[in-house]
Amino acid sequence: MFYQGVLTKMKSEFASPIQYYLVFENDFINMNQLLNKTITMEFVKYQCLNCGEDKPIYRQGFDKQCFFEVPQAADWVMRPELSKAHLGIEDRDLEFEKNAQLQPHIVYLANSSNVKVGVTRKSQVPTRWIDQGAHEAIEIIEVPNRYLAGITEVALKEQVSDKTNWRKMLKHDIEDEDLQEWRQRLKDFIPHEVIDYFIEYNTETNLQFPVSQYPEKPKSLNIVKAQTYTGKLVGVKGQYLIFEDETVFNVRANEGIVVKISF
Structure with a gap:
């Protein structure tokens, strides 16, 4: 099974533990249900959260021109x-x-x-x-x-x-x-x-977060550079996905990037 869409910060629900949702245009994923499962994430393209163009993201999910124009930035x-x-x-x-x-x-x-x-x-x-x-x-x-x-x-x-x-x-x-x-x-x-x-x-x-294993030496995943990554999801905290090999992925820092996620 796979989902594809542009990344925006995960939605959350205050519960014990916190419930996390990755929301795409027509689908959403309850990330808690993927804990202890192996998932693959692939970079597809950029998609500016303002203009929708396939241009490199500058900051906060916007390409450089939009970042200096939109009121949200x-x-x-x-x-x-x-x-x-x-x-x-x-x-x-x-x-x-x-x-x-x-x-x-x-x-x-x-x-x-x-x-x-x-x-x-x-x-x-x-x-x-x-x-x-x-x-x-x-x-x-x-x-x-x-x-x-x-x-x-x-x-x-x-x-x-x-x-x-x-x-x-x-x-x-x-x-x-x-x-x-x-x-x-x-x-x-x-x-x-x-x-x-x-x-x-x-x-x-x-607040209690859905984490079964914390990393001792977290290393950040650059999905654009890596293009693809496969790992076992062992936790979600803040806006980070935490994997068994101590790789961590900051969803919010990657807003405006289209990914394909399969599991």
């Missing part, structure tokens, strides 16, 4: 503090930016390889934490727009990391932390215009 996406829709100022597409930026956002702490601070739309909780491979997470503030979340993250990342070590996360080389204690410790560093949105009391969320 503007600087404020990666740097929320640059958001300007609350001022009525357009970056690339004001209507898109209003829809994305002028909605409730969460600043959170997540523990994947280490405790890190991050920003996400409220509607993306707990999906964002799943995508990062965090085994525990907690909200710090809930604000009405992306800008306020962004300036909070900027302030807090001087005290705590805003990056995940993907190798450490995949090796499951982690320690449990008291995230409520971390949150209280960081309270003093929240900007004064945001402090009223501080979440004083809530519990952390714990």
Whole structure:
């Protein structure tokens, strides 16, 4: 049996363990059902997530021209503090930016390889934490727009990391932390215009991933360079597929690539 389609980040369902789905145009695969099965993945072509053309992917699933034109790839996406829709100022597409930026956002702490601070739309909780491979997470503030979340993250990342070590996360080389204690410790560093949105009391969320074997020395698969790969799937964590030979494949980093998957 085989499936073919353009890669986009896996959809997930909050359960114990997390359920993962690879969604193509007309089909989907429940990746949990492929655990401990041998699968083959083949590179077919590129397909830009915006224009659909067979052009090399530059970043985030877009070819180079589209990346610098589409609103989904503007600087404020990666740097929320640059958001300007609350001022009525357009970056690339004001209507898109209003829809994305002028909605409730969460600043959170997540523990994947280490405790890190991050920003996400409220509607993306707990999906964002799943995508990062965090085994525990907690909200710090809930604000009405992306800008306020962004300036909070900027302030807090001087005290705590805003990056995940993907190798450490995949090796499951982690320690449990008291995230409520971390949150209280960081309270003093929240900007004064945001402090009223501080979440004083809530519990952390714990996540369990479908992994039967963690890699000791994960090595990343470049499917374009390799063209084809066959391996036994032993886990899914974050947006990574983990194979028995310690090969790992970052689905999200390969958005915009058409693959054929057979098993």
